[in-house]
Amino acid sequence: MTLHNFTVRAKLAWAFGILTLLVMIVSGLSLKSLSSANDRFSSYVNGLDARAKMSESVRTAIDRRAIAARNLVLVTGEADLELEKASVLNADEDVKSRLQKFDEMIANSPDVSEKWRNLAASIDHVESAYGPVARDIVRLALEHKRDEAIIKMNNECRPLLAALVKATEEYQEYTNARTAQKIEESTEDYNSQRNLLLGICVSALLLGTTIAFLITRSIVSPIRQAVLIAQTIAKGDLTTQITVTGKDETSQLLAALREMNNGLAEVVGRVRSSSESIATGSAEIAAGNTDLSQRTEEQAASLEETAASMEELTTTVKQNAENAAQGNRLALSASDVATRGGEVVGRVVHTMREITTSSEKVAEIITVIEGIAFQTNILALNAAVEAARAGEQGRGFAVVAGEVRTLAQRSASAAKEIKDLIGQSVERVKAGSALVDEAGTTINEVVVSVKRVTDLMGEITAASSEQHTGIEQVNQAVMQMDEVTQQNAALVEEASAAAQSMAAQSSTLNELVSTFRLHQSHAELVPEMAKASTQVRRPMSSKSGPTSGKKILARPLIGKADANWQAF
Template sequence: MRRLTFQQQVWIPLCLALASLVVVSGFGLMQVRSTSLAERERSLRYAGDMAMSIVRRYAALADSGTITVAQAKREALSQLRALRFGEDGYVAVVNSEMFSIMNPAKPETEGKYLGDYRDADGNYVYRAMAAVAKAGHGGFVDYWTPRPGSSMPIKKRSYVEPYTAWDWAFVTGAYVDDIDAAFYRSLGMAIAFLVVIGAVLSTVVVFSNRRLVRALGGSPEYAKSVVRATAAGDLTLCIQVRPNDQDSLIFQIAEMQAYLRNAVVMIQRSAHAITLAMEEIASGNLDLSQRTEEQAAALEQTAASMDDLRVAVHRNSDDAQAAADHAQEAFVTATRGNEVISTVSETMHKIAKSSSQVGEILGIIEGIAFQTNILALNAAVEAARAHDHGKGFAVVASEVRALAQRSSASSRDIESLIQKSGEQVQGGSSLATDAGRCMSQILGTVQQVDDLMKHIAQASSEQSTRIDQMARALTQMDSVTQENAALVEQAAAAAQAVRDQARELLQSVSRFTVA
């Protein structure tokens, strides 16, 4: 089956719209005609009901004995003959034997047999009416008959209402040519309206199609083929654009294809570059991760060694502080010893001075002993001269001389001892002086040692503080290095993810074919 072109397809809505208008108009006209016929049939039914009510009233009078049945029929027919409705409507009465009982329009037919009467189409009209009456309920009968004073047959619709008690059938009729005329008149107006509307819509569709084709820049089939090729990844298709076309869909598709081609080329190049760069970054991140882990391990070992060194330096600082304390005690002891040596030296000088004074006293004692010895000699001489009278005095003089000699000998011994003691005291004083000088030197050395130990203790404390700071810094460096290692691993994972995405991007744009 041949497919419709776009130019043919754009006419389909117009044809459908016109067909819908035709159907709607026809349906409306049929509804109007049906409504008019229904109104006409209601008027016929109403006339039949009026005739039935008149007859029933007189039948009731006859049944009550007020009048006879014959009088009741005459009075009923008299009123039915005068009954009119509509423009030319009347009521006729026939029986089941198809005899005319009363017909105001054709009095000459009253009492005659009408079963053989045919209309212009050859239909037995009264036979049909009799059949409706025998059915026992009202019904309609259509036939063709001319109007009074005319020979042109016109369609007429009659309503038959039977009254079985008197074997009557009331026939009411009305011509329906005005309804058909109104229908055909409305049909002509509807056709004219449809023609005008069709012409206007056709004009609008023609101009709209031209504008649509101008806006499209070509047939939608061509645009669809171009879009299909672009969606399939073929960007090498040369799109045909009409001359001086700068705003149509085909032109915009061509522009889009050019932009897309440039974008795909740039994406492919960038994807290649990103893939290579991310591969290098991923490799570098892996190496950096390994080196960072090694550095973290080395830092951890360094931190452990620094912790041991910190403990050792703390111990050295404590030992240096203890040594400084001992040096301070030694300095205090040396100072006290220096003071004692100074006191000993002064005491030795005083002893030496006292020894010289004792020597002087011993000289005086030796002089006294010498003088006493001389006096004893003189006394002995005088005692010898005195003979017997001087014997006691001679004994005393002898004793005194012996005492003087012993005193002199003791003095000489004491002098010798004092001389030896003086020499020893002089040596002791020299030694005390030398000891004082040595103690002064020791005190200076101890003071230097104390100062040095203080400096060492202070330096050890400062070293301990700095080593603590270095240990904390190494701990922080170790923590930061561990975090850096984790970040490097994350960066490596991110680089690998970006590399995979770049590969996927490259693979996704590789379906596009560019020149």
């Protein structure tokens, strides 16, 4: 398990925890050393040193008592004797008091060795022997037995005093030796504690340095790698393979950079693919718009031709209306002649010939009207087809074309009926020459027939007038379609220019995106997406001329136009 598997918080917590533990260990050992030194110092001050000082004070008190006893022996005056007596007694009490305290120290000190106790016991032993002798000398001096006192002092007191001094000196020498030994032990203990603390401090320093180095390397190395990756991405190189091995924050940063690099590579790949697709599509759109512009111009030319044809058709329909009006007038004249036929039977043959001639002309006119009605129906059907192709703008034109075709059908039906009637009239006129004797009876029928012809001619006249009006509306609609087509042509040219501009911008975008370097796995997405975009079905371009009548009739019509075509 490496440091990369721990978070930065955990690593810092472990590092500071270890350092804190080391500091606590060093502090504990230091406190222990200080406590031990303090105990040794307290033991020295309160034990060994105090006993040494007490032994010195005992020695001082003994010397002072010996001097007072000597002075007591040497003085001769009573006042001096009393004074020296008090000094001797005070000195003796001081020796006893100090020696008692010294014995209590020896008895109450746990660190007193057996030799110390023996030395202290020897002091007590000599003192127990020296005390009675000294007090006896004082007694002799007070009894003015100076010589005996001097002899006793020289013979008994001096050796005991020397032994007492020697015992105190031996105690002090042993105490000094033990003091030196304690100092040496304290020095050795200090050196060992110092070496231990130095070792722990050096170990803590090495361990802290090692931990700091490892943690710093585990943090700085991925951050440097992240900086290099970011600089590489900033230069447009997205081919870097980022490997993440740990679970800490720096590894999470590298993982985030890897996801960002992969996501950016995918986005750039898609943008590159889209830019290439847009470039291809814009080029196709530009080509399609150019083709559409050409076809729109051709359609505009066809509409111009259609407008010219509609003007000719308008003229023809106008002439048809005039002919229908003339036929109506002729029918009225025939009615008048038929009315006067009973009065001028003698002129029936001549009149019937004129009627025959007029009827033949009317038959020819009716034939012309029927042909015009048929052509009008065809033109109205073509106009409906063109209106259907025009879409929303040709809806009104489709309605007008439907009405025109209805009128054309009615005109054709009326013309057919008139033709039949004219045929019957011609046959009757031919038979009238042979049946002149029956002219009276037949003339009435002729009058009725002529009235019917007059009515039909009136209807033909009205239908021709309406047809003329409808054709004019169709002509206006065709002119409007011509204007709209011209506008569409201009818009198509603008769209073609915009498509070419978009193609140029797409090429620029493709050049900008191509600055990014992609890994092979991401680069393979570009041709696949471009291939998928080129598989979209494109519209078939046609550069043919104006649409023929057969192609127009082959397309399905909508609504009423379809029904009228089937009826036709």
